Amino acid sequence: MTSQTGLARRPADRAAGKASEERTRVAVCASDPITLNGLTQSLMARLEVFVAGDEHPDDVDVLVFAPERVDAAATAALRRAAARSSAPVVLVASELDRSHLLSLVECRVVAVLHRGAATEERLVRAIDLAAGGGGALPPNLLGELLRQVKDLQQEVLAPLGLNSASMTPREIDVVRLLADGLDTEEIGNRLCYSQRTVKNIIQAMTSRLNVRNRPHLVAYGLRAGVI
Incomplete structure (x- = not known):
């Protein structure tokens, strides 16, 4: 062009x-x-x-x-x-x-x-x-876009256990608790996970979503509307 x-x-x-x-x-x-x-x-x-x-x-x-x-x-x-x-x-x-x-x-x-x-x-x-x-x-066009978003959710994301924010329900739980200021041990106690599991969940999200650290992850969750 x-x-x-x-x-x-x-x-x-x-x-x-x-x-x-x-x-x-x-x-x-x-x-x-x-x-x-x-x-x-x-x-x-x-x-x-x-x-x-x-x-x-x-x-x-x-x-x-x-x-x-x-x-x-x-x-x-x-x-x-x-x-x-x-x-x-x-x-x-x-x-x-x-x-x-x-x-x-x-x-x-x-x-x-x-x-x-x-x-x-x-x-x-x-x-x-x-x-x-x-x-x-x-x-x-707005109606068609909404239909395509719905199809994406139902046919692509839902079978993978994801939503439009590309997070699973347990990942969203972790991000919400991070936003509340809880540390790894406190999140594990609240969700009945080991600290290793919580760390693995956070590491998987930061890698997949290309965020730098926990505050950046919380900011991503805010923008995605899951917090």
Whole structure:
């Protein structure tokens, strides 16, 4: 994909009284120069844009990603773009293969606009929502995403004794007690496990979930909603 990056800031007449660091910064990545130019021009009508080059800055607030269609190649390109930035993604596309919905969510896509309906107003609204921690998925895509999450839980995770947090029930019990400040011996006494068993459970989680230590494990549990 053709990759250009713009740091977008609101013009002075629309951002009076706001410090520059509070303004939304946007990186734009498109599948072709025409689309890239069109999106940039649309944003320029509302935002002050600076084209930084071919690499996505790692400090942008939102990434606007615009492939012609969402297929395996576009999803791979989005993964590469998401790897260079932790920003939420606004996706603008003409066609979307719904089998890639979960992959899009993994790449931090929080808003989806059909290219034919992506007016300047709708695009800026989606960017504002994404920057504020929100999102905007069409109802049909949201319904399909929920169905896929349900299927994932029932067909993949449940047979392994896992949930959407990739934790077993006894692992969740251990993490909750860690969050309460209990040490290994106290957790073992509470759950009727040996200290060795508790240590093995914690070690297995830290390795599988790629967390550094017990506080990091507790933080993971908080983000996953199991605590």
